Amino acid sequence: MADLSQISRSEAPLVLSGAPEGFDSLITADLARGEGLSVFVARDFARMNAVIEALKFFAPSLEILSFPAWDCLPYDRMSPTPGIIAQRMYALSRLAEYKFTPPAAPVLLLTTAAAMMQKVPPLSVIREGRLSLRPGQTIDIRDLEAYFLKHGYNRVSTVSEKGEFAVRGGLLDVFSPSHEEPVRLDFFGDTLESIRSFDTETQRSLKQITGLDFTAVSEVRMDEASISRFRQHYLETFGAAGDDPLYAALSSGIRRQGIEHLLPLFYDGLDSVFEYLPPKTLLMLDALAENAFAERAASVQDAYELRAEASKEKGGSAYRALPPARLYLDDVHWKAALTGQRVRRFEPFQREGADALDLGGRPGRNFGQERLLDSTNLFTAVTDHAKTLAKQGKRVLFASWTDGSSDRLGVMLADHGLTTLRLATDWADAQSFGVAGTKVKPIQRAVLPLDHGFETESLAVISETDILGDRLARPRKRRRAQNFLAEASALSPGDLVVHIEHGIGRYDGLKTLDVAGAPHDCLDLQYANDAKLYLPVENIDLLTRYGADSDSAQLDRLGSASWQARKARAKERLREMADGLIQLAAARAMKQGQTIDPPAGLYDEFCAQFPYEETDDQLNAIADVLEDLGKGQPMDRLICGDVGFGKTEVALRAAFVVAMSGQQVAIVCPTTLLARQHFKTFTQRFQGWPIRVRQLSRLVSRKDADETREGLKKGEIEVVIGTHALLSDQVKFSDLGLVIVDEEQHFGVKHKEKLKTFRADVHMLALSATPIPRTLQMALSGIRDMSIIATPPVDRIAVRTYVLPYDPVALREALLREKYRGGQVYYVVPRVSDLPDVADFLRTQVPEVKFVIGHGQLAPTALEDVMTAFYEGQYDVLLSTTIVESGLDVPTANTLIVHRADMFGLAQLYQIRGRVGRSKTRAYAYLTTPQHKTLSVASEKRLKVLQSLDNLGAGFQLASHDLDIRGGGNLLGHEQSGHIREIGVELYQQMLEDAVAELRERSADSLTDARSWSPQINAGAAVMIPESYIPDLNIRLSLYRRVSEAEKLADREALASELIDRFGPIPEEAEQLLKVVGIKGLCRESNVAKLDVGPKGAVVTFRNDSFNNPMGLIRHIQSRPNDWKLRPDQKLLVKGEWPDAAGRLVAAERIMKDLARLAAEG
DSSP states (O other): OOOHHHHHHOSSOEEEESOOTTHHHHHHHHHHHTSSEEEEEESSHHHHHHHHHHHHHHOTTSEEEEEOOOSSOTTOSSOOOHHHHHHHHHHHHHHHHHTTSOOSSOEEEEEEHHHHHBOBOOHHHHHHTOEEEOTTOBOOHHHHHHHHHHTTOEEOSSOOSTTEEEEETTEEEEOOTTSSSOEEEEEETTEEEEEEEEOTTTOOEEEEOSOEEEOOSOSSOOSHHHHHHHHHHHHHHHSOOTTOHHHHHHHTTOOOTTGGGGGGGGSSOOBOGGGGSOTTOEEEEOTTHHHHHHHHHHHHHHHHHHHHHHHHSTTOOOOOOOOHHHHBOOHHHHHHHHHTSEEEEEOSSOOOSTTEEEOOOEEOOOOHHHHHSOHHHHHHHHHHHHHHHHHTTOEEEEEESSHHHHHHHHHHHHHTTOOOOEEESSHHHHHHOSOTTOSSOOOEEEEOOOSSOEEOSSEEEEEHHHHHOOOOSOOOOOOOOOOSSOSTTOOOTTOEEEETTTEEEEEEEEEEEEETTEEEEEEEEEOGGGOEEEEEGGGGGGEEEOOSOOTTOOOOOTTOSHHHHHHHHHHHHHHHHHHHHHHHHHHHHHOOOOOOOOOTTHHHHHHHTOOSOOOHHHHHHHHHHHHHHHTTSOOEEEEEEOTTSSHHHHHHHHHHHHHHTTOEEEEEOSSHHHHHHHHHHHHHHTTTSSOOEEEESTTSOHHHHHHHHHHHHHTOOSEEEESGGGGSTTOOOSSEEEEEESSGGGOOHHHHHHHHHHHTTSEEEEEESSOOHHHHHHHHTTSSEEEEEOSOOTTOOOOEEEEEEOOHHHHHHHHHHHHHTTOEEEEEOSSGGGHHHHHHHHHHHOTTSOEEEEOTTSOHHHHHHHHHHHHTTSOSEEEESGGGGTTOOOTTEEEEEETTGGGSOHHHHHHHHTTSOOSSSOOEEEEEEOTTOOOOHHHHHHHHHHHHOOSTTOHHHHHHHHHHHHOOOOTTSSOOSHHHHHHOHHHHHHHHHHHHHHHHHTOSSOHHHHHTOOOEEEOSOOBSOOTTTOOOHHHHHHHHHHHHHOOSHHHHHHHHHHHHHHHSSOOHHHHHHHHHHHHHHHHHHTTEEEEEEETTEEEEEEGGGOOSOHHHHHHHHHHOTTTEEEOTTSOEEEEOOOOSHHHHHHHHHHHHHHHHHHHHHO
């Protein structure tokens, strides 16, 4: 192999041939260690990430700066993702530093061809944009605010994403893109007292930080000088602005989507990344990097020409595109820039030539042939191959993606004769292991994510992918599943609420009233006949939200009996319903089935063939299912996971375990297409195992279907996949063990009733992304078990959703964007009758795309042909009805257009949207609404919810919104949701849970009654969270709700420390609120309905005039005759001198502690 110093020193460009992927990372690491700053240009983003992962093994201590390209298309209407821009700006600010002072330790800049081609803000601007903060520094918080706004940070009320900041009094929260966690800056006057990092989910501080540096998070600076430059350059380039909305917004300093594509107008000239590099920097080009540059240049030119043409047409788009030369380097400039550096080009294969050096690497062996046979031959072949290589004196490494998969691989190789494989932590560790001077080196394992292995004179790397086949996912940072049911229930004025005593009212906002001479926050509730009710904030727990269908609800009259009657009626019905559910659950709990355990060893080998890294939630769901199967009682579990989050794998493993135990598995899907897709997946995964998989649906010939039925009856077929034809009486099983229902929300009551007949003694597993409200409700009330998979798979990007009035130009752009990106589009319409209009639009407006029409009224075979053709990429657009919503998986389809989105249900839209964005590219969903028509309130609400659920894994949140918008219906069958309408969804939910819990306990006293009162406390103290402390009303309301529930001391202490942490020292009024809630908890324990405390004494009113320990109370009164007295009306009087509010609260607490102690003794 050539000498490294020779490779590094040469001024002339060199080609380093014989460097397959993986080996080139090792060479890069060795070369980078000998330089100050060096650069590696990968061909694309995925390859750049692969090199980063490989370098973690080869050179863990090497500092890597990553500089990705924008993740949107050239001349796009969208901006790049904030995280990407932030990474770019951080890298540029570091490069600006190294241009003049070399780094102290070696630094490698990892970037892509597309990123190097793009021009960036001038070096001088980037150098100005840095800000360093240390505790003790003096800086005006207003200047800091101005800095963040100017450099692209987004102002919000609560910080959760990178590039956001929030100001609350003397606290400033900010999430700097260059850090893993956001920080909280605590000021005292103009002095920065402390910097603490905090957790975005809990908003609680984590640790002190000694100092940090901020960089801009946008390439566009928004100060007055920039804006005036923009206006001047705009007019010079395009002439008069006309009605360009972008120009108007930017002139007034508002950032809009897509302004990055006008970057040159904000500066007097842009630089290229090459101008940030010191002269003669070592620059390594990935194999095919220059081809990637040429392709990118062509697509930029193409996009520019399309934009230019579109703007010339009559009524064309208002988009104004700058010539490519102003935003990108052209071929001439690219070649000129390369001549100023020491260029090294990697080539995987040998090359002859004066400028070529052969490094001696070759691609490793792929075990594809052996894989097609069965698992024993495969691992035997691998171990034999590894031993042969070791005998030749090569150091053999088995490279896996993660620690877990490396362990699994180790176990399987040990079964086939390669025992005690040591795990090498990094490259230096791997090299130092073994006895020096001996020829045969020990074989080792390593966590080194490579797609394919390679061999050199002294080293052989066998990758897990070579052995087990394609590994599609990158390993990932563990992400915690987000806390799920987020405050979907925030109240906004105008919402209907249910007061447990007075019924349905309308919430009109927070009012501060003067109660006994002190300010007190109350919720203003409106009832029928303009009656008002003010509810003190500490009693907010008496309110529940009514739910969605509020147009038809009647407000109750205060003091009328009809509400109590309705509540009692609903309670009675709920009790009956709960009773039926409990009996169903009990019947299943009594049934003894056989316990099914996974077959040892074989199960691990089956799992190892899963080509992804399992997410935490997925592992939990799998563990839940295996535990259920091992219990010996029939399982009834709902797996709720977002579209494409890996529910199928859970089903595969369950099916494997049951089928290997000798029982049969039936998988029921709502559509033939989905059945076909599952059939394909199951057949692939069960290849080489003694399990026969067949399908039953209308796509199967009569002869095959008869054979399958016969085989099921005789027990010759273990796994059958089909549509609801499987539920018909003609299908008989010899020993059915497990029924898996996919996309559970598509089955009607009748099919569910049929499934229920299986249910008592067969294991049931339902999979759904958006369970119908009824299913969700059963799971929430504890009748069915539920596992939630909320963690998105690696590299998944949320789908960008736009709700817009029908706009042919925008749709044409969307269709062409996807076509030129090499992808496909779903165009979904609500009715078959809408198809001709849309087809006409596609024909005339977008003749460049090829489209095909599919809907459920086609003959089965014709529909199958359409879907197959689209799946194989013969068409760019599939124009169809909602048949696509059920589970079709076309990884290249990444744009979705929905015609008349207002006609679809929420879950339907969500499911359809889940058809795109299943690969690593950004997907777009356009929901179009009629042009000149206002939408109904409910459909507008649906679309709003969908647009706001941009985060991944929102399916479950959505189902709970849907339960709210539609109500849950009767859980036992046909009777639907009348009584939800009568009492509101949250109260209904609470009462149902209570009814189930009561019947479980078989106790007579009702939990709902215990919940339906809340003690009142009047002490003339200010009880509120002042607006000056927390200005944001929604945060204040959700805190009121949390405070009112924190009746236990520990909960209150935790809440108080969170308040201090998030918002600064607690003001007196809020302290008193916490105290009042504590007293309220004691009142509840002692059955006290009302407590009035004045300057001269206190009056205690017992609920229903009863106390748990009357004798104890009498004895206590007798022991304190001067100040405790029981009045004839059963109220307790306690005398005392408490002139100020704080003293009154202390006294109230003391009195209530005494009473609570007495009640507990009773």
